[in-house]
Amino acid sequence: MSTNTITTNQQMDHFSGHERIWVFGYGSLIYKADFPYIERRPARIRHWTRRFWQGSHDHRGTLDAPGRVVTLIPEPDAVCTGMAYLVIPQVLNHLDTREKNGYLRFVTDMHLDDGNVAEGLVYIATEDNAAFLGPAPEADIARQIAASSGPSGANRDYLTDLAAALRRLGANDPHVYAIEQHLRDLLQQEQAA
Numbered sequence: 766m767s768t769n770t771i772t773t774n775q776q777m778d779h780f781s782g783h784e785r786i787w788v789f790g791y792g793s794l795i796y797k798a799d800f801p802y803i804e805r806r807p808a809r810i811r812h813w814t815r816r817f818w819q820g821s822h823d824h825r826g827t828l829d830a831p832g833r834v835v836t837l838i839p840e841p842d843a844v845c846t847g848m849a850y851l852v853i854p855q856v857l858n859h860l861d862t863r864e865k866n867g868y869l870r871f872v873t874d875m876h877l878d879d880g881n882v883a884e885g886l887v888y889i890a891t892e893d894n895a896a897f898l899g900p901a902p903e904a905d906i907a908r909q910i911a912a913s914s915g916p917s918g919a920n921r922d923y924l925t926d927l928a929a930a931l932r933r934l935g936a937n938d939p940h941v942y943a944i945e946q947h948l949r950d951l952l953q954q955e956q957a958a
């Protein structure tokens with residue numbers, strides 16, 4: 766599969782004719798909303814878990830030295846906390862470009878913090894995309910993140926901004942917090958050396 770998912774995503778017509786669409790963000794979309802939205806709410810989706818298993822060639826790394834960013838991996842009964850945005854359909858053009866390095870639109874139910882359940886979209890990079898890196902020990906993931914940067918900035922900022930945003934949401938995410946702790950340890954070792 767090509768790493769550029771724009772064409773595939775634009776063929777998805779599940780929400781055609783809708784004037785407003787909910788989009789669930791679980792990575793940078795939680796803390797970096799560089800698009801207009803009508804409403805934004807903390808939300809949760811079920812049966813997916815957040816993992817730093819996707820390579821980033823275009824935002825937090827390069828083709829030769831990819832960074833690591835999050836994607837969602839199916840896991841029965843898992844709950845993933847994130848942020849839901851209500852947007853007009855034109856915003857999807859921007860998001861398709863932003864998420865083009867392997868992420869496909871999926872339809873999901875999201876549980877909003879006001880108690881409502883909305884059907885909407887989530888961008889997920891599945892294991893068959895060319896930029897997928899897969900599992901690695903969390904200490905190794907932290908080392909790769911510490912060493913990577915790309916057009917959107919340092920990979921370490923992606924991690925620390927995401928961990929801070931998850932804490933603000935009260936999310937329980939041992940994977941992200943463990944990698945953040947490994948990064949802190951690495952930076953301390955760097956300073957001490």
Ligand code: SIN
Nearest residue numbers: 790791792793794795
């Ligand atoms: C998301 O935030 O929902 C997708 C992954 C990312 O852009 O970090």
